[in-house]
Amino acid sequence: MQNNKMSRSCSLGHSPISTRFERRQECVDYFSSCSDHAKSAFSKNNGLPTCYCSMCFKSPSREILLEVRKRSDQTASPELVYMNSPQHKMLLMEYALVEITNACKLSDSELLAKVGVVDALSSAMLQAHSWYHYDQQGIFIIGSVLSGYGMEKCDLDVCLMMSTTEVQRSAALRVLAGVQGLLHQTIRWCNCELIRATVPILNIHDNSTGTTLNLNVNNVVGLRNSHLLRCYANYDWRVTPLVLFVKRWARSHRINSAKNQTICSYALTLMVINYLQCGLGSCPLLPSIQQTQAEFFNEDVPVLIGNVVMPPYIQQSCNTMSLGELLLGFFDLYANNFKFDTTVMSVRLGRHLLLEQVRKAQPTCQDAHSADRQAPLNSYTNAQLFVEEPFNLTNVARSVYDPQTFKKIKAIFQKSYQILKETKDPYRILNNKI
Template identity: 35%
Template sequence: MFPNSSNLGRPPFLPKHQQHNNFFNELPLNIPPTLLSHQQIVDARFNFQNAALSRALLSGNLSTIPAVSPQPLTYGNGSSGPTSAAPTLFRGRKRLSEQNVPYDVKRQRFHSPHCESTLVNQTVPLPEERRYSFPGSIPSPLFHAHYIPDLTGCVPPLRDAPFPDPIETTLPVAKDKLSQQVLELFQACQQQTCDLNKKELCRTELQKEIQRIFPQSRLFLVGSSLNGFGTRSSDGDLCLVVKEEPVNQKTEARHILSLVQKLFCTKLSNYIERPQLIRAKVPIVKFRDKVSCVEFDLNVNNVVGIRNTFLLRTYAYIENRVRPLVLVVKKWASFHDINDASRGTLSSYSLVLMVLHYLQTLPEPILPSLQKNYPESFNPTMQLHLVHQAPRTVPPYLSKNGSTLGDLLVGFFKYYATEFDWSHQMISIREARAIPRPDGIEWRNKFICVEEPFDGTNTARAVHEKQKFDIIKDEFLKSWQRLRDKRDLNCILPVRATIQKR
């Protein structure tokens, strides 16, 4: 995760000579949560008592948090009350952000006039103590890494303050109608700092609770929340790293997640709802945070998600046309019901890779291959605690291509409607070109092949039915034809309705 506390640059695990024996194998993983003592349950509760506490948690300054003593569960103003009183929970949380004005969004209902977008194309060195935690928010005296700002980079570190000062955002100039519509949609729907703060607060609290079961574990916020392509309605993705070694996703990961699910269903049931264990190739626990109304997906040791978060974040900020294009494509795919891997269509991650690939393959590219140009910064074997430092050294990419946002959007649909060879080619941002499909079993009989840039798997493997594939291709073709003829975003995506829904 991007820096947030004094843990910046510190490894997620102690050096082997300072570790206890293999904690993962020694933990009594089969202890049911019901055997935990009342004291443990009281100590494990969430405690969002006031805004000062929230800021203390986000800054990593845990010394300012009052000690926990055995007492009835408290919330908001600290008064005792029934643990199941949902209205009390929401009233307490709203006092943290009295400036927030609720409005309808998918899965979220919060807004703040003081929210700001993440910075574009500028480096903002921050004091060492004010960063998003990487990898955790619990200080450790064993490591003493310091952040030295690199003024040549263009990828901004994330601000830690819940209500940061407003900062100008550099965006491309839009002179034609279609480009203006793309920018308008982007500015209205992009993830705001207050949205990220709410996810980070939840991550910080959950990490503390999970560390009671797995003391050396770390919980990372990954995916669209941090990679620069998030929207106001984006879910939160969490990666629980329990040990340095790989975890068997079919056995160990499922077992660990079943314990996490029990934790959510018992001790944290007043704050976490609908925890479900999904037994996919990479199993996850899906749940909803009642306080922020954000939905989360939590996996175990899927560390490739941490690596690609920072790779994508670098792509997002080295050229200022990238983020608006990606957001519009994601909203378009969602509107046309082709943005749901669980239903056999494209994941948001695959859509992002498709946009990046298109921008790399133009006659005058707008994006390079970062893995080719900066192999040391995006080495797939790089130690996990160094991954977040890579984007700092990457300068802006100066493309000679002056195409407008509108022209690029039309070209994107045309590329996948008429030029890309779905039957024989694979999308690869690692190579910055379309490459021949591999002959392996994972790629055989697959309709869409999108290479994961680090582990080489197919991110579009969910598209396994010809009917769904035909629907996806048809949407690309129809959208290209309509947009080419009318040059109006409303002909493929209702702009006003999308902004209102966010």
């Protein structure tokens, strides 16, 4: 039986288009809803379901789209009429999005390996008893690995919490220098570098697994926003694949690095969430969780016990748009309709703010509970893109300050939207030559 299935699958790649259509129609008939189908596939942690096999929905999906474009209006055969319909193109688009995001997301095995690395680092740190003279101690995973938007082979952001309050930059440097001295005495952790940035980081390379860790000290905001983003991921199943695809798209075009004056992954994530909050008209996909769940996300909640985890996908939204429709709307908003020079994206409030008003209030924003008090007061003055940090209210996109670089970024958004609108093929916009 297994050999027969394999023989049939292998023949699909070279079969006539009608045969491939019949195989796809079986998949369509089997599932009552395109979105339910994609949701089921994305929730699978160990491989892809049969109907998402590479023979059925990887190369053939692009082949079919190409053939539809070539043969449209040339025949009235029922299968090509259906395949050329907007409904079928959006269905294939959703299949492709799920496949892409399943391929690039952090796997369960890699996640467990990263957790093991953190445990090993914690054990090494326990050797230095002198570090533990603060109220609370521990090494905590933060960033995309915790929030659920981690991609394969991503770095691991961790925070050494020595108290529930932030520390001055000079104190953080002393702590990290001490950790560096401790790790230099080991074989596994000896390759580490202290980066004396505004927020100091100890870059640690695990010689045993090849994992890279970025260790900071008492990053209260990092813990809070990681928990917040995880709640958004759990609010609706469509959030995570959208974020992952946008991050994958930005990486393919090399516009995802603050070092290169482009958009950091954190800012991209907030852009997607804010679009789902206020870019969908009268039927948003996401609320402002900081307002609807304010008891978990205010400065009175101790950061180490504020690790609220919302049950996944129990929230009800009036929005029934598919992944493809949401992605197309995301690029349409930032390519054609967003006023970058006058607007600030605010996930905290779930809406857009006027830049002029934010600039006037910015000096008082530094009084908020913040692990980044050294963030420049002019983070809303010299930048080209404005994305509010949900807790310390600074501009997390302040690295995008060069007009020519931002012009290039907007051009990539516009070209990607045009291609996606015409082809409904997300693979096409992952080409960095567009």
